[in-house]
Amino acid sequence: MTRSTTRGAPTVAARLLHWFDQHGRKDLPWQSGDADGRDAYRVWLSEIMLQQTQVATVIGYFQRFTEALPTLRDLAAADEDTVLALWSGLGYYRRARFLHRAAQICVQQHGGELPRDFVALSALPGIGRSTAGAILAQAHGLRFAILDGNVKRVLTRYHGIHGHPGQSAVEKLLWLHADSHTPTARLADYTQAIMDLGATLCVRSRPRCDACPLASDCIAYRDNLTVELPSRKPSKALPTRATVMLVLRDRDGRVLLERRGPQGVWSGLWSLPEAASTDDAWRLAQRHARIDDAQALAPFTHVFSHYRLAIEPLLFDRTTAHAAIADNPDLRWCSATELAALGLPAPVRTLLQNTA
Known part of the structure; x- marks a missing residue:
């Protein structure tokens, strides 16, 4: 009409x-x-x-x-x-x-x-x-x-x-x-x-x-239709995915970042390493640094257009970095100054600022 x-x-x-x-x-x-x-x-x-x-x-x-x-x-x-x-x-x-x-x-x-x-x-x-x-x-x-x-x-x-x-x-x-x-x-x-x-x-x-x-x-x-128009898209419940984000920080205050692959959300951005579980996070952390302890940080949820990501951050502080990552162009230890010059997902940047 x-x-x-x-x-x-x-x-x-x-x-x-x-x-x-x-x-x-x-x-x-x-x-x-x-x-x-x-x-x-x-x-x-x-x-x-x-x-x-x-x-x-x-x-x-x-x-x-x-x-x-x-x-x-x-x-x-x-x-x-x-x-x-x-x-x-x-x-x-x-x-x-x-x-x-x-x-x-x-x-x-x-x-x-x-x-x-x-x-x-x-x-x-x-x-x-x-x-x-x-x-x-x-x-x-x-x-x-x-x-x-x-x-x-x-x-x-x-x-x-x-x-x-x-x-x-x-x-x-x-x-x-x-x-x-x-x-x-x-x-x-x-x-x-x-x-x-x-x-x-x-x-x-x-x-x-x-x-x-x-x-x-x-x-x-x-016709008093301003509330009804435009018609809303039929809603679908957003699925939730879970991940553990590793905040690996060495004794110089540098944080380990990983460049995400070309597919999926945040593709090509530098982000924190992720694992499917706390046990997997420990094993991954030990591959990159010598660690003694971990601190569970406050979990939070980030909402994308098509799903929710439940994030459990795990802080490994004052670690000693292994030299092996120098051979991997998609891994790097970054100082606070270097972090400011990189493209980071907004929730990751906020998380790092809150744990500085």
Whole structure:
């Protein structure tokens, strides 16, 4: 069920742009340049960081990242540890690896720039249809629709669309609406406006419909459906997995880290060695150091999108490291200074800070 704008009323784009001129966010660090000529690298980086992460959190990470790697070529030339260290704490580390690989492809195949062609841009790792549209609209003023989570929520409510937005048929309908509302001018401002509306007014809980420029013909507002729309994804109970994390610390205060493999969560990041049980943890610890005792630290749970990880940390303090690990490039003893320069999973970094 959909409903069009009242005859003679301003279009959705016109109302959003009018609202944006008065209330939109215009001082975000990736908005440098004029409305139709923003830096494509900074727009791209912000779009990737904003996936699954709110603006308030992203700003600090964005500024730190661009200070260290101010251009696409700088990103392409950086080693993976540097990129992951700059990303550390944002989570969803696959985004960072895709970002890094896409930059390298741009240097190899596109003259060190993000391509302006939609097909070529959306073919890069980590850049789908919506992200490509957002980059081209904001950096070059080209007419491409976007459909991120905020936009899906706005359009779902405005048009009264039932069904989870992730379902193929629902998403296809939302893309049609997204394209129909996209104007032919002020593309950068419109793209920011519809994202801002979803992020600041048309939020998931307790939307501020009284301040919304689209409320006059929003079906969800008219029919009191803002709680029901968007329809939630059918819930499934998350399974729980258990692991023992080894905090092996030598007499110099260095901690043993292990680089995770290319598959699974935290792939490619430096993390703590893990074992399936306390007995296995002792045996593993003895392979890497001479140990006398262990201290059980407070257990905690880290929640991923598809499972919960119950973590039991075990501290082996003031150990004497075996020299053998020098032959293993995926194991290293790290000082506090070295830890700060590595990409560590957020819960691992927190655990180490709490046991320092």
